[in-house]
Amino acid sequence: MLMLATEVMLGFMGEFDLIETFFKRPARHATLGVGDDCALLAVAPGQQLAISSDMLVEGRHFLSTVNPRHLGHKALAVNLSDLAACGAKPKAFMLALSLPQVDPHWLSEFSQGLWALADAHDIDLIGGDTTRGPLNICITVLGEVSATQALLRSGAQVGDDIYVSGHLGDARLALEVFRGSMKVPEAVFEHARWRMEQPTPRVALGLALRGIAHAAADISDGLLGDLGHVLKASKVGAVIDTQQVASTLACTSDPQTPIQLTLASQLALTLSGGDDYELVFTASPDQREAVVSASQASQTKLTRIGRVTASPDLVLRAADGQVLPHTFASFDHFKSP
Amino acid sequence: MLMLATEVMLGFMGEFDLIETFFKRPARHATLGVGDDCALLAVAPGQQLAISSDMLVEGRHFLSTVNPRHLGHKALAVNLSDLAACGAKPKAFMLALSLPQVDPHWLSEFSQGLWALADAHDIDLIGGDTTRGPLNICITVLGEVSATQALLRSGAQVGDDIYVSGHLGDARLALEVFRGSMKVPEAVFEHARWRMEQPTPRVALGLALRGIAHAAADISDGLLGDLGHVLKASKVGAVIDTQQVASTLACTSDPQTPIQLTLASQLALTLSGGDDYELVFTASPDQREAVVSASQASQTKLTRIGRVTASPDLVLRAADGQVLPHTFASFDHFKSP
Numbered sequence: 001m002l003m004l005a006t007e008v009m010l011g012f013m014g015e016f017d018l019i020e021t022f023f024k025r026p027a028r029h030a031t032l033g034v035g036d037d038c039a040l041l042a043v044a045p046g047q048q049l050a051i052s053s054d055m056l057v058e059g060r061h062f063l064s065t066v067n068p069r070h071l072g073h074k075a076l077a078v079n080l081s082d083l084a085a086c087g088a089k090p091k092a093f094m095l096a097l098s099l100p101q102v103d104p105h106w107l108s109e110f111s112q113g114l115w116a117l118a119d120a121h122d123i124d125l126i127g128g129d130t131t132r133g134p135l136n137i138c139i140t141v142l143g144e145v146s147a148t149q150a151l152l153r154s155g156a157q158v159g160d161d162i163y164v165s166g167h168l169g170d171a172r173l174a175l176e177v178f179r180g181s182m183k184v185p186e187a188v189f190e191h192a193r194w195r196m197e198q199p200t201p202r203v204a205l206g207l208a209l210r211g212i213a214h215a216a217a218d219i220s221d222g223l224l225g226d227l228g229h230v231l232k233a234s235k236v237g238a239v240i241d242t243q244q245v246a247s248t249l250a251c252t253s254d255p256q257t258p259i260q261l262t263l264a265s266q267l268a269l270t271l272s273g274g275d276d277y278e279l280v281f282t283a284s285p286d287q288r289e290a291v292v293s294a295s296q297a298s299q300t301k302l303t304r305i306g307r308v309t310a311s312p313d314l315v316l317r318a319a320d321g322q323v324l325p326h327t328f329a330s331f332d333h334f335k336s337p
Numbered sequence: 338m339l340m341l342a343t344e345v346m347l348g349f350m351g352e353f354d355l356i357e358t359f360f361k362r363p364a365r366h367a368t369l370g371v372g373d374d375c376a377l378l379a380v381a382p383g384q385q386l387a388i389s390s391d392m393l394v395e396g397r398h399f400l401s402t403v404n405p406r407h408l409g410h411k412a413l414a415v416n417l418s419d420l421a422a423c424g425a426k427p428k429a430f431m432l433a434l435s436l437p438q439v440d441p442h443w444l445s446e447f448s449q450g451l452w453a454l455a456d457a458h459d460i461d462l463i464g465g466d467t468t469r470g471p472l473n474i475c476i477t478v479l480g481e482v483s484a485t486q487a488l489l490r491s492g493a494q495v496g497d498d499i500y501v502s503g504h505l506g507d508a509r510l511a512l513e514v515f516r517g518s519m520k521v522p523e524a525v526f527e528h529a530r531w532r533m534e535q536p537t538p539r540v541a542l543g544l545a546l547r548g549i550a551h552a553a554a555d556i557s558d559g560l561l562g563d564l565g566h567v568l569k570a571s572k573v574g575a576v577i578d579t580q581q582v583a584s585t586l587a588c589t590s591d592p593q594t595p596i597q598l599t600l601a602s603q604l605a606l607t608l609s610g611g612d613d614y615e616l617v618f619t620a621s622p623d624q625r626e627a628v629v630s631a632s633q634a635s636q637t638k639l640t641r642i643g644r645v646t647a648s649p650d651l652v653l654r655a656a657d658g659q660v661l662p663h664t665f666a667s668f669d670h671f672k673s674p
Contacts, residue, residue, distance in 0.1 A: 036490050036570075037422035037555055038387040040482070043380040050375040051463065053477060055433040057470030085374035096392040096475045126388065129475075133394030138433045138466075138475035140390060143375070153373050218374055233373075 018102060018130055022111040023095065025125070039126035041092055047144040050088035054079050058135040062197075063178070068106045070197040071137070072113025077201045078220065079141040080121060081277040084206035085218035087151040088143030092126045093118070096140075098133035121203060149210040151281065156215035156234035160282035160308040163291065165202050165300050167250040168223060169266070170195035172273030184259055188251045195250075199277035208294035209281060216281035222272035227280050228314060234282075240306040243319040245270045248303050267324075271316075282308055355439060355467055359448040360432065362462070376463035378429055384481040387425035391416050395472040399534075400515070405443045407534040408474070409450025414538045415557065416478040417458060418614040421543035422555035424488040425480030429463045430455070433477075435470035458540060486547040488618065493552035493571035497619035497645040500628065502539050502637050504587040505560060506603070507532035509610030521596055525588045532587075536614035545631035546618060553618035559609035564617050565651060577643035580656040582607045585640050604661075608653075619645055 043049050056075050058064055076093065083090050095114070099107075118125060123141075174192035176182040184192070202218075209216065215234055217226045223245065231238055246252075246266040251259050261269075283291050295302040309315075316324040380386050393412050395401055413430065420427050432451070436444075455462060460478075511529035513519040521529070539555070546553065552571055554563045560582065568575055583589075583603040588596050598606075620628050632639040646652075653661040 037419040037553075038389045038425060038480070038487075040423075040484065040487055041386045041388060042484070043386060045382065049378045049380055049386060049479075051378060051431060051477075051479070052375045053431045053433045053465050053475070055435055055466045055468050055473070055475060057435050057468055057473075060468060060470050082374040086377075088375060094388060094390045094477055096390045096477075098392055098394050098473060128390050129392045131392050131394055131397060133397055133473065134471040136392070136394075136435060136470065136473045136475075138390070138392060138473075140388075140431055140433075140477040142386075142388070145377070147377065147379070150375075150377055216374075 018107070021104075022107045023125060023128070025115075039092070039094070041126065041142060044144060046146055048147050048150070050083055050086045050143040050145050050150065051140065052079055052082035053138060053140040054082070055136065055138040066197060068109040069113035072110040072115075073117050073198050074113075075137045075139050076114055076117045076141075077199050078277060079139045080117070080201035080203055081199070081218040081220065083141055083143040084201050084203045085151065085216050085279055086143070086145055087149055087206045087210040087213075087216070088145035089207060090121045090123045090141060090143045090203060092124045092142045094140040094142075095125055095128035096138040097128070097130045098136040099130065100132070100135055145210070151206065151209060151213050151216035153215055153217050153230045153233040155213075156230055156236050156282040156308050157284070158236055158308055158310045159285065160214055161285055161288065161291075161304050162227070162238055162240070162280065162282050162306040162308060163302045163304050164219070164223065164245070164248060164280050165205055165278040165302055166200070166248070166276075167195070167301075168219065168245065168248045168276050168278060169269030169273045170250055171199070171275035172269045173251060175275075176269075182265075184251065188259055192251065196275060199275070201277055202279045202298070202300060204298035205279055205294065205300040208298045209279075209283075209291075212287050212290045212294055213281040213283045216279055219276040219278045219280055220274065222274040223276070223280060224271050224314065225274075230280065230282070231308075231312070231314060234308075235312070237309045237312045237314055238306050239309055239315045239317055242267055242271070242316050242324060244303055244305045355444070359444045360462060360465070362452075376429070376431070378463065378479060381481060383483055385484050385487070387420055387423045387480040387482050387487065388477065389416055389419035390475060390477040391419070392473065392475040403534060405446040406450035409447040409452075410454050410535050411450075412474045412476050413451055413454045413478075414536050415614060416476045417454070417538035417540055418536070418555040418557065420478055420480040421538050421540045422488060422553050422616055423480070423482055424486055424543045424547040424550075424553070425482035426544060427458045427460045427478060427480045427540060429461045429479045431477040431479075432462055432465035433475040434465070434467045435473040436467065437469070437472055482547070488543065488546060488550050488553035490552055490554050490567045490570040492550075493567055493573050493619040493645050494621070495573055495645055495647045496622065497551055498622055498625070498628075498641050499564070499575055499577070499617065499619050499643040499645060500639050500641050501556070501560065501582070501585060501617050502542055502615040502639055503537070503585070503613075504532070504638075505556065505582065505585045505613050505615060506606030506610040507587055508536070508612035509606045510588060512612075513606075519602075521588065525596055529588065533612060536612070538614060539616045539635070539637060541635035542616055542631065542637040545635045546616075546620075546628075549624050549627045549631055550618040550620045553616055556613040556615045556617055557611065559611040560613070560617060561608050561651065562611075567617065567619070568645075568649070568651060571645075572649070574646045574648045574650045574652070575643050576646055576652045576654055579604055579608070579653050579661060581640055581642045
């Protein structure tokens with residue numbers, strides 16, 4: 001596209017060289033990958049295309065000092081997490097990249113982080129765009145799921161169990177340490193930082209939950225917020241066992257490096273931490289065995305944290321049965337504390 | 338996604354309100370649109386999905402003073418132009434938007450420009466992302482085309498005619514006037530600016546050329562550059578009649594407001610202007626009648642500008658048959674003059 005201002009040459013390579021060097025590999029699944037006006041992708045008979053886009057901005061979604069290899073991983077991981085939440089099988093992705101300058105080392109590291117996760121999920125980079133500008137990474141992922149098996153936010157039913165996958169609160173813990181508002185042992189911080197920078201999208205779990213879960217969402221803005229979207233879309237409420245939620249915090253349960261945190265801190269981190277990329281889902285109590293099987297098949301820890309109710313409220317219960325106030329707002333990009 | 342820095346509230350609405358207010362309408366074609374983790378889209382039997390992404394950055398692809406309604410149009414138009422170049426029928430699009438602040442007037446105007454063009458092509462906005470950051474608009478369009486009918490860059494054959502659609506050079510003319518390097522009458526500038534800010538994606542032409550054109554690309558980086566990609570992908574060359582190319586310049590042929598430009602200026606604008614969003618395509622001379630029919634069916638002016646050759650060079654011929662040097666480089670985002 002036409003450039004609006006006369007600019008100084010910033011790097012040693014042009015846009016096409018950049019794509020050739022770092023982002024072009026033969027497509028294995030797509031009919032046509034990087035290098036034409038469009039990519040072409042076949043969708044299997046009986047399957048629908050599941051699509052999601054996430055945009056990552058420097059200073060907002062990652063620190064300028066982040067390891068670019070980790071950033072490449074994370075930029076794709078947060079998108080794959082959306083496919084996981086729909087029970088879709090990842091097929092391909094598009095990458096649009098705005099770069100302040102062409103830094104071959106940065107690009108090499110970034111692309112290696114990206115390729116490693118793409119390879120782990122056997123998906124192709126099929127197209128995109130590169131331009132100069134403030135650092136911005138926009139990925140669109142494409143997956144397949146049958147219309148009848150897609151996990152939606154709107155399917156939760158009264159009486160359903162509510163589960164979360166893996167561990168909650170790690171990313172927020174790392175952020176609070178970065179901010180200086182919490183102190184933890186070095187090993188705990190490194191683990192939390194690794195989880196913040198290199199989250200594991202729960203794709204295998206999402207696939208295993210097809211036909212079992214009634215509703216699902218990924219936890220990107222904090223459990224309360226994302227579960228809230230499921231409840232609103234399903235026109236139901238929930239009672240949550242906060243002790244079970246707090247138990248998902250990795251750093252308090254790790255026998256290697258146990259740390260003491262107040263219950264309030266544990267609840268803040270796990271209920272409204274954000275950036276977890278775990279799944280929250282609901283399933284009928286009749287399906288408890290099937291849920292255990294899905295957990296085993298996907299090698300993903302699950303914790304049952306509550307129950308769907310007809311009342312539209314989201315009620316937080318303490319261990320003693322008392323109702324807790326929930327003043328932990330969901331993270332929202334335009335309404336910050 | 339988790340926010341990294343404590344930020345001051347910038348607007349009156351949160352991310353979800355913003356989406357609800359400006360970017361959510363019932364999906365007409367998609368199974369599931371804005372509001373879940375993924376959008377779901379059915380692809381018709383026998384069709385493949387055509388996908389393209391374009392990222393627009395303030396100061397690079399548009400001026401900060403641009404009318405936001407025009408910007409909404411253009412952000413979608415440049416993406417639809419890629420579908421046109423593949424002969425794909427537009428179905429839906431994703432919008433990822435990074436905004437420095439929430440300005441309801443700007444968002445209302447931007448979304449109206451976007452909706453107007455989306456409505457003209459009967460396509461749904463099915464999902465995306467909004468975040469705070471430097472102004473950046475990333476759109477991914479999704480269309481349908483059968484694998485056998487898709488227009489690729491790689492299909493040009495020796496002996497093919499080469500055509501361009503519509504008018505070339507308008508956007509570059511407007512840019513040069515903005516830069517102060519050219520002066521034209523007000524009416525000429527207004528027309529050129531309109532073409533720069535509100536290009537017409539040649540979707541109808543792309544559809545009409547299926548089964549007729551051997552190869553196609555859209556002209557975003559200048560005719561020489563984009564035709565060059567077609568020739569390289571097809572492993573062929575071309576001889577171009579520069580007088581025919583220059584004749585596509587609207588401002589010199591308009592009887593209402595004729596202006597005089599040197600031939601060198603005409604050639605610079607039309608051969609390497611950029612931001613045209615016209616199509617360049619090749620077709621066998623046997624198909625000349627079919628090409629005329631496609632032009633009429635799509636109500637799109639076409640100009641035959643040359644011929645595909647076995648020699649890999651791109652030769653520019655003057656009216657007198659002389660070979661012209663072509664020192665007009667293709668616009669390239671990372672290798673600017």
